Amino acid sequence: xxxxxxxxxxxxxxxxxxxxxxxxxxxxxxxxxxxxxxxxxxxxxxxxxxxxxxxxxxxxxxxxxxxxxxxxxxxxxxxxxxxxxxxxxxxxxxxxxxxxxxxxxxxxxxxxxxxxxxxxxxxxxxxxxxxxxxxxxxxxxxxxxxxxxxxxxxxxxxxxxxxxxxxxxxxxxxxxxxxxxxxxxxxxxxxxxxxxxxxxxxxxxxxxxxxxxxxxxxxxxxxxxxxxxxxxxxxxxxxxxxxxxxxxxxxxxxxxxxxxxxxxxxxxxxxxxxxxxxxxxxxxxxxxxxxxxxxxxxxxxxxxxxxxxxxxxxxxxxxxxxxxxxxxxxxxxxxxxxx
Amino acid sequence: xxxxxxxxxxxxxxxxxxxxxxxxxxxxxxxxxxxxxxxxxxxxxxxxxxxxxxxxxxxxxxxxxxxxxxxxxxxxxxxxxxxxxxxxxxxxxxxxxxxxxxxxxxxxxxxxxxxxxxxxxxxxxxxxxxxxxxxxxxxxxxxxxxxxxxxxxxxxxxxxxxxxxxxxxxxxxxxxxxxxxxxxxxxxxxxxxxxxxxxxxxxxxxxxxxxxxxxxxxxxxxxxxxxxxxxxxxxxxxxxxxxxxxxxxxxxxxxxxxxxxxxxxxxxxxxxxxxxxxxxxxxxxxxxxxxxxxxxxxxxxxxxxxxxxxxxxxxxxxxxxxxxxxxxxxxxxxxxxxxxxxxxxxxxxxxxxxxxxxxxxxxxxxxxxxxxxxxxxxxxxxxxxxxxxxxxxxxxxxxxxxxxxxxxxxxxxxxxxxxxxxxxxxxxxxxxxxxxxxxxxxxxxxxxxxxxxxxxxxxxxxxxxxxxxxxxxxxxxxxxxxxxxxxxxxxxxxxxxxxxxxxxxxxxxxxxxxxxxxxxxxxxxxxxxxxxxxxxxxxxxxxxxxxxxxxxxxxxxxxxxxxxxxxxxxxxxxxxxxxxxxxxxxxxxxxxxxxxxxxxxxxxxxxxxxxxxxxxxxxxxxxxxxxxxxxxxxxxxxxxx
Numbered sequence: 001x002x003x004x005x006x007x008x009x010x011x012x013x014x015x016x017x018x019x020x021x022x023x024x025x026x027x028x029x030x031x032x033x034x035x036x037x038x039x040x041x042x043x044x045x046x047x048x049x050x051x052x053x054x055x056x057x058x059x060x061x062x063x064x065x066x067x068x069x070x071x072x073x074x075x076x077x078x079x080x081x082x083x084x085x086x087x088x089x090x091x092x093x094x095x096x097x098x099x100x101x102x103x104x105x106x107x108x109x110x111x112x113x114x115x116x117x118x119x120x121x122x123x124x125x126x127x128x129x130x131x132x133x134x135x136x137x138x139x140x141x142x143x144x145x146x147x148x149x150x151x152x153x154x155x156x157x158x159x160x161x162x163x164x165x166x167x168x169x170x171x172x173x174x175x176x177x178x179x180x181x182x183x184x185x186x187x188x189x190x191x192x193x194x195x196x197x198x199x200x201x202x203x204x205x206x207x208x209x210x211x212x213x214x215x216x217x218x219x220x221x222x223x224x225x226x227x228x229x230x231x232x233x234x235x236x237x238x239x240x241x242x243x244x245x246x247x248x249x250x251x252x253x254x255x256x257x258x259x260x261x262x263x264x265x266x267x268x269x270x271x272x273x274x275x276x277x278x279x280x281x282x283x284x285x286x287x288x289x290x291x292x293x294x295x296x297x298x299x300x301x302x303x304x305x306x307x308x309x310x311x312x313x314x315x316x317x318x319x320x321x322x323x324x325x326x327x328x329x330x331x332x333x334x335x336x337x338x339x
Numbered sequence: 340x341x342x343x344x345x346x347x348x349x350x351x352x353x354x355x356x357x358x359x360x361x362x363x364x365x366x367x368x369x370x371x372x373x374x375x376x377x378x379x380x381x382x383x384x385x386x387x388x389x390x391x392x393x394x395x396x397x398x399x400x401x402x403x404x405x406x407x408x409x410x411x412x413x414x415x416x417x418x419x420x421x422x423x424x425x426x427x428x429x430x431x432x433x434x435x436x437x438x439x440x441x442x443x444x445x446x447x448x449x450x451x452x453x454x455x456x457x458x459x460x461x462x463x464x465x466x467x468x469x470x471x472x473x474x475x476x477x478x479x480x481x482x483x484x485x486x487x488x489x490x491x492x493x494x495x496x497x498x499x500x501x502x503x504x505x506x507x508x509x510x511x512x513x514x515x516x517x518x519x520x521x522x523x524x525x526x527x528x529x530x531x532x533x534x535x536x537x538x539x540x541x542x543x544x545x546x547x548x549x550x551x552x553x554x555x556x557x558x559x560x561x562x563x564x565x566x567x568x569x570x571x572x573x574x575x576x577x578x579x580x581x582x583x584x585x586x587x588x589x590x591x592x593x594x595x596x597x598x599x600x601x602x603x604x605x606x607x608x609x610x611x612x613x614x615x616x617x618x619x620x621x622x623x624x625x626x627x628x629x630x631x632x633x634x635x636x637x638x639x640x641x642x643x644x645x646x647x648x649x650x651x652x653x654x655x656x657x658x659x660x661x662x663x664x665x666x667x668x669x670x671x672x673x674x675x676x677x678x679x680x681x682x683x684x685x686x687x688x689x690x691x692x693x694x695x696x697x698x699x700x701x702x703x704x705x706x707x708x709x710x711x712x713x714x715x716x717x718x719x720x721x722x723x724x725x726x727x728x729x730x731x732x733x734x735x736x737x738x739x740x741x742x743x744x745x746x747x748x749x750x751x752x753x754x755x756x757x758x759x760x761x762x763x764x765x766x767x768x769x770x771x772x773x774x775x776x777x778x779x780x781x782x783x784x785x786x787x788x789x790x791x792x793x794x795x796x797x798x799x800x801x802x803x804x805x806x807x808x809x810x811x812x813x814x815x816x817x818x819x820x821x822x823x824x825x826x827x828x829x830x831x832x833x834x835x836x837x838x839x840x841x842x843x844x845x846x847x848x849x850x851x852x853x854x855x856x857x858x859x860x861x862x863x864x865x866x867x868x869x870x871x872x873x874x875x876x877x878x879x880x881x882x883x884x885x886x887x888x889x890x891x892x893x894x895x896x897x898x899x900x901x902x903x904x905x906x907x908x909x910x911x912x913x914x915x916x917x918x919x920x921x922x923x924x925x926x927x928x929x930x931x932x933x934x935x936x937x938x939x940x941x942x943x944x945x946x947x948x949x950x951x952x953x954x955x956x957x958x959x960x961x962x963x964x965x966x967x968x969x970x971x972x973x974x975x976x977x978x979x980x
Contacts, residue, residue: 002448002690003780005766006682006714007369007525010728010773013721071721113722113774229727283727283740327741334758335363335735336596336609 013112017072019227023218024079024273030214034141034207035087038154042082042094045158049098050078057107073112077101080120080273084266084313085127086138086173088149091158093134097123117320118280124313136309137173140199141207145172177205178265179309181256190253195260204264212268219272231288232281233271237262239296247304261300265310270295274312280320287323287330294319359584361604363597365732366589367767369525369687371564376528376645376653381536383657384670389438390458390661391698392418392429393445397492398499399425404456410437413467415638418456421487427500427701428490432640432659435460446664446683446700450693458661469636474547479507482551482633489632490639495519495530495593495622496684498702501629504619505551513619516554517602518545520561520568520623521586521593524685527705529643530623532655534561534568538575541623544630545581552619557581558602559623564588590687591765595620597734609761624704644699646671648707649678658699665695667706674708682707686714687766721774729768729778735761739768743778746785751792754785762786831919 011019031039054074058065078098085094101123109115128135142148149157149172153164163169175183177199184194194200201209222228240261247255261267266274275281275295282291295315302311333339394401402419406412412431419429439457444450474482486502493499507513522530534541549557559576561569563585573583586592586601596607599618607613613620624643631637640660644667647653651672658667664681668674681692683703692706699706707713729739737758745754759782768778 002783003777004682004684004686004688004690005769005779006686006689006709008717008770008772008775009367009369010771010775012718012775013724013773016724016726016773067719067721073724111722113724278724278726281725283725283730283738327738331738331757332730332736334609334737334761335600336606336761337758338608 013071013073016227017076019225020076020222020273021072021079023222023227024083024215026214026218027083027211027269028079030211031083031087034211035139036142036149036154037151038088038149038158039082041091041155041158042085042087042089043079045091045094046078046082046098047075049095050074050102053099053102054107057103058111061107061111063111068112071112074102074106077106077119077123080269081123083269084120084124086135088139088154088157089134090161093127093131096130097127100126113279115279116323118274118277118316120277121274121313121316121320125317128308128313132308136175136179137169138176139173141205147172174199176265176309177208177260178303182304182309185254191256192253195256203259203262209263212263215268215272219268222272222276228272228276229285229288231285232275232292235289235292236271236275236296237267239293240267240300243297243300247300255304261303265303266312267299270299270312270316274316275319280323282323282326282330284327284330284332286332287326290326290330291319291323294322360586360601363592363600363734364736365730365734365767366591366597367732367770368588369590369770371588372526372647373528373531373564376526376647376655377531377535379652379654381532381643381655381657382670384659384662384666386433386460386462386464387659387662387666388459389663390432390435390460390659391443391663392432392456392458392661393443393698393700394419394429394454394456395445395447396429396498396660396701397427398497399423399427401454402426402428404440406437406440406456408437408440411435411461412437412458413465415467415469415636415640417488417490417638418458421500425500425503427492428488428638429456429660430490430638430640431458432661433458433460434463434465444693444697446692446697446703448690450691455698471636472633474550474633479551483507486629486632488638489628491625491628491632492639492701493622494624494628494642494701494704496688496702496704497622501621501625504621505548507552512617513552513554513614514556514617515603515619516545516549516552516557516581517595517599517613517618517620518557518559518581518623518626519593519595519598519620520559520565520572521598522565523562523588523590523593524687524689524705525590526647526707527645527685528647529645529655529704531565531568532645533624533627533643534565535571537627538568538571540630541572541627542575542579542581543634544626544628545576545621546579547629547633548621548626549580554619555580559583560586560592560598560602562586562588562592591734591763591767594734594763594765596763609758639701642699642701642703644703645705646708647705648682649675649710649713650708651675658703660700661698663696663698664692664706667699668695668708675710677710677712678708679711680709682709682714687770688764717775717777720776723774723776726773728771728773732767732771734765734767735763737762739778739782742785743776743781746781749788751785751789755789759785759789831922 028039028043051069051074055065055069058068078101081097081101082094085097101119105117105119105122106112106115109117139145139149147165147167149163157163161169163172174180177195180197180199181191181194185191199206201207203209204212219228219233223230223233241258244256244258244261248257271292275292282288295312298315298318299311302308302314306314308314394404400421400423403422404419406418412418412434414431414434416431417428418431418437421428435458437456438459439455441455441457442452443455443457445453445455447453472482472485483502483505486505487500489502491501493501493504520530520534522528545557545559548554557580559572559581561572561583563569569583569585576583584602586598592598592601595613599613599620600606603618605616605618607616607618628639628642632639641657642660643655644658645653645655646667650668651674654671656667656670668681681695682689683692683706684690685705686707689705689707691709723740723743725740727738727740729743730737733739735758739762741757742754742759742762745751745757746759762782764779764782766779769776772778
């Protein structure tokens with residue numbers, strides 16, 4: 001029998017997923033520091049929901065449960081979704097989003113390896129369309145908050161939607177800088193004056209940009225570990241920078257500078273953790289460049305012209321649809337074939 | 340675009356490009372496990388009690404056996420001679436008696452038995468009269484011709500008969516000889532030890548091959564994990580028209596096309612051979628065999644084999660072909676207790692041996708005793724997550740994840756489109772797969788399926804061609820017969836029959852014959868291809884080869900004609916009478932049928948004569964009735980609308 005090769009040397013799927021989770025840790029730490037411990041609650045809810053949903057569906061689909069739960073891919077989806085949601089999102093929002101991501105976007109398509117769309121982004125898009133109000137209201141970072149909430153306050157808020165001392169929900173939340181910028185631009189304000197608002201930081205959102213920076217750090221670790229290839233983040237960030245620079249160069253009064261776009265919203269999370277999902281992304285090196293650049297351009301266009309504050313989720317899903325085509329058209333030249 | 344990507348890739352990976360070697364895509368770095376078997380020098384194996392020589396030890400035709408059971412043979416005597424161009428001889432590795440010519444289990448992935456010559460040594464090891472050749476002063480063609488009976492084949496594992504690679508037909512355009520001494524597979528050290536110990540002979544062998552090919556340049560490619568071999572070779576080839584190039588250790592740099600690229604920055608086009616661009620590749624052990632053949636007249640009777648893995652004393656041995664594996668195991672101190680089985684070749688491309696009795700053959704460069712802790716059984720495969728690590732590792736720059744998908748779903752056309760047949764089955768993709776998918780197995784399966792399908796398609800095409808031809812013939816015969824009948828009927832009309840009846844009969848008959856023809860035409864056109872075109876093509880294609888068939892097709896017609904010529908007037912008269920009677924009967928039958936039809940039309944559409952029909956016919960009638968009802972209903976509905 002010819003069953004060679006007899007030797008292998010590869011990290012397992014779960015080892016890869018664990019490294020992705022590890023790379024998210026700096027971002028989570030920064031997140032906790034900026035927005036409080038509520039995110040840890042969200043992460044726990046999401047993880048539990050994801051594993052339960054995965055186990056349930058595997059059982060229904062009569063698949064072995066243990067190896068597929070141990071692959072940790074459900075946990076990665078859960079964490080990415082939880083991190084994409086607004087801090088202090090109510091518990092049921094996290095549950096609904098995660099459940100949808102795992103059950104509809106992943107398991108019903110065939111489970112690990114078969115989902116054409118990024119599960120976390122499907123979950124996010126569903127929530128954004130279904131509950132736009134909650135999804136666009138972000139609490140101010142702790143350092144800006146008039147009434148900084150303690151961890152217990154946050155916990156209470158997540159589960160019962162009640163704030164201490166009769167504080168109104170509106171008092172602690174506001175639009176994100178991306179959202180704020182868009183609405184203010186519609187009121188004929190100029191970028192320079194808009195970004196003087198306290199919610200703006202050095203580059204992007206005050207506080208939020210630190211979390212973004214931490215994602216970048218984790219992403220670089222993933223590249224160094226060769227878990228992800230450099231093609232995707234580089235092309236995404238380059239495309240986003242290029243298109244925002246073009247618009248900015250044409251009319252700086254109406255369009256924010258490239259750095260703002262790179263450091264705002266989910267840019268870095270998208271660059272290193274979302275578009276790098278191998279299952280729903282392209283596989284060829286050139287295809288990765290096109291795919292990521294497409295996500296970058298679409299993200300910008302949706303941010304600037306679309307109806308939603310951030311364009312990452314829809315940009316990713318739209319480009320996911322193009323993946324088979326991209327792969328087919330970007331096949332690398334095989335050794336010995338004509339150049 | 341690709342250049343930019345490659346450049347950026349290299350920058351990020353921090354790969355410093357060595358200007359002397361030219362990297363190919365991918366490759367892997369398995370632990371080489373070569374040190375174990377290089378501590379001891381090459382040893383001679385004691386004479387075994389029995390040698391089993393498979394006739395099929397090379398790529399190509401099975402050689403023709405020249406000896407019979409009971410024959411005494413001398414060492415080096417030819418036992419089987421090459422038959423056809425691509426074939427290799429088998430020689431007696433020692434003197435002794437032929438004790439069997441029978442099917443034995445051979446070292447082959449299939450594990451199936453094959454024809455073997457069994458030789459029982461007499462212990463004297465008496466050489467036959469050997470004839471060294473003064474190769475410098477002999478015609479090249481004569482040298483290559485004599486090499487045909489040397490039994491030498493590529494000893495790197497490909498076992499392609501060597502004389503074919505040296506045939507130049509007087510106009511060799513090979514300018515560069517590449518000596519493959521990369522030995523990139525883990526565990527294997529036979530070439531390493533050979534270079535360390537016999538570099539002078541190797542160099543002489545290279546000179547001969549270079550001379551035969553007329554190659555002015557020679558590059559010896561050695562991986563940098565064999566520094567002793569490389570330095571021995573460098574010393575030995577000083578002042579010669581050859582150069583040792585050390586290439587980085589990277590599996591599979593020993594693959595011929597990859598090695599040529601590494602050494603010369605030339606990609607052999609996928610549809611060409613290396614000789615088309617003036618490069619010929621020889622394994623280093625093969626070159627040594629060529630040297631020994633010309634210098635001493637020794638044919639291929641032994642080789643160096645690495646016996647390693649889970650044995651007490653891993654070592655390289657000079658082994659006579661046909662030696663049972665167990666002798667080799669014993670010489671290496673025996674296998675350790677937890678040995679499960681034996682692998683022939685390296686761990687990346689080797690295969691399981693069926694048992695310990697199989698003989699060492701020309702392809703056996705390495706035998707590895709396998710144990711569970713040496714080769715850990717992979718866990719059950721997980722789904723492909725499209726991480727494309729396999730694509731990064733593929734030295735041919737294929738997309739293994741796509742090939743896997745297509746092979747798994749039996750989408751063979753797609754697999755072929757994605758260049759499945761460029762896959763060299765090196766195993767790099769499986770080696771790096773996080774989901775532990777046995778990718779190479781899928782490719783082997785898909786390749787064999789495609790080859791089988793191609794063969795089946797070829798056979799089907801041929802059958803269709805034949806069928807088209809047959810239909811054309813039948814049709815032609817029919818029309819000829821119809822014409823004859825018509826003529827006959829015309830003649831009959833002039834004689835006995837009333838004019839109108841006869842004319843009617845003739846028309847009827849012609850009509851029925853036409854219907855028959857029409858049925859045939861229908862059958863023919865129901866063939867997948869356009870009938871007329873197919874027939875034309877079939878006839879054109881088959882003209883040369885199928886002259887015999889065509890003749891056969893003609894002959895029945897000829898026979899009919901001959902019979903007709905031979906008919907006597909009496910017979911003819913009788914026949915005419917019979918025919919007239921028959922025609923009368925037919926006329927009556929037609930009248931009857933007409934009357935029935937009329938009756939049927941009057942009585943609705945009730946079928947007649949249905950009392951004594953078989954079940955099948957009854958079913959058919961029922962079906963027709965049902966159809967009629969349906970049509971009737973439909974027509975009525977239409978009308979009512």
